[in-house]
Amino acid sequence: xxxxxxxxxxxxxxxxxxxxKTLVARNIVRELGSDRVVIIDQDSxxxxxxxxxxxxxxxxxxxxxxxxxxxxxxxxxxxxxxxRGVEQPIYxxxxxxxLDETRHIGDHLVFVLEGILxxxxxxxxxxxxIKLFVDADPDVRFIRRMRRDLVERGRSVDSIVRQYEESVxxxxxxxxxxxxxxxxxxxxxxxxxxxxxxxxRTKIRELLRERSGxxxxxxxxxxAV
Numbered sequence: 064x065x066x067x068x069x070x071x072x073x074x075x076x077x078x079x080x081x082x083x084k085t086l087v088a089r090n091i092v093r094e095l096g097s098d099r100v101v102i103i104d105q106d107s108x109x110x111x112x113x114x115x116x117x118x119x120x121x122x123x124x125x126x127x128x129x130x131x132x133x134x135x136x137x138x139x140x141x142x143x144x145x146x147r148g149v150e151q152p153i154y155x156x157x158x159x160x161x162l163d164e165t166r167h168i169g170d171h172l173v174f175v176l177e178g179i180l181x182x183x184x185x186x187x188x189x190x191x192x193i194k195l196f197v198d199a200d201p202d203v204r205f206i207r208r209m210r211r212d213l214v215e216r217g218r219s220v221d222s223i224v225r226q227y228e229e230s231v232x233x234x235x236x237x238x239x240x241x242x243x244x245x246x247x248x249x250x251x252x253x254x255x256x257x258x259x260x261x262x263x264r265t266k267i268r269e270l271l272r273e274r275s276g277x278x279x280x281x282x283x284x285x286x287a288v
Contacts, residue, residue, distance in 0.1 A: 070274045071144050072267070073190050076177040077242060078197035079235050080126070081207030083253020084177045087197055087263075090254045091175055094264050101171045103143075105178020107152050108136040113160035120159035121222075126234035128183045137187055139168075144190065146170050156216040173267070179235075182242035192270055195263065196246035197253045201232075 074091065076084045088102045108131050112120040124130060139149040150165035182188055182196075199207075205227060212218040243249060250259040 071146070071171070072173045072192050072270050072274070073140065073144060074173065074175045074263075074267070075181050075188070075191040075194045076175060076197060077179065077182050077195070077239070077246065078253075079199065079201075079204050079239050080179055080231060081204035081211070082197040082199040083207075083255070084197045086254030087195065087250060087260070088175045088177050090260050091173075091263065091267070094260075095173055095267070099171060100173040100175060101168055102175045102177060103140075103151065103168065105131060105136065105176065105181050106156075107154050107166075108132050109154050109159075109161075111152075111161040113158075117158070123159070124230045124234065125226075126179065126230045126238075128180050128238060131178075131180065133184050133187070137184070137190075140174070140176065140187065140190055143168060143171075143174055172271075179239050180242070182245040183238055188245055193263065193266055194245055194247045196243045196249045198243070198249055198251045199253060 076087055078084045085102075092100050092102065109125065110130060110132050112123065135152075139151065142149050148167060148169040151168050153162045153164055153166055154160075155162055176187075176191070182194065188194065208227070208231070209220070209223050212223045213220070248259065248262065250256050254260065
């Protein structure tokens, strides 16, 4: 087997909270097939806060780069790109701590890393083959975030608004928005922007040709539709 067949692909998807990163990532999975691609969520690598009182956990700034265990994330990405499996943490957003169980991620051809701050760390950026930034209007992002936090994370409206005003918006302006300059492609409207998705698909096909010498069947079927 030629060495190029072992070279895996890392795609970064950044953007503000509620911008539509997850939909873009899912569209990539649909194009490639779940047997070839897996999504890695930066939020899973929040630092474990179980050793501090719950009230202090709630007061933490979860939108600052220091909120993440970047050393663990980078280590796991390196392992995955070398074909070795990892045990990804599972984060409890309601309790602001890691659960005892983990999620096993095995060998895949393509890894999609999504998160608001994945472009802040230059070492992490350097590992990426494609860097995408999903753009959306602030009001759209806020509404999506509120719906998610109410339904999925058990937050109150007051806590969501307070967090948005005190940390989400300031950190977006300080860290997330400036990181847009590192992107290879900026995608307005997220996963609903079919032209941008088609461009990403074409680039992935080129990388797959370079590294495996063949086009995976699911990609051929997606192109023919």
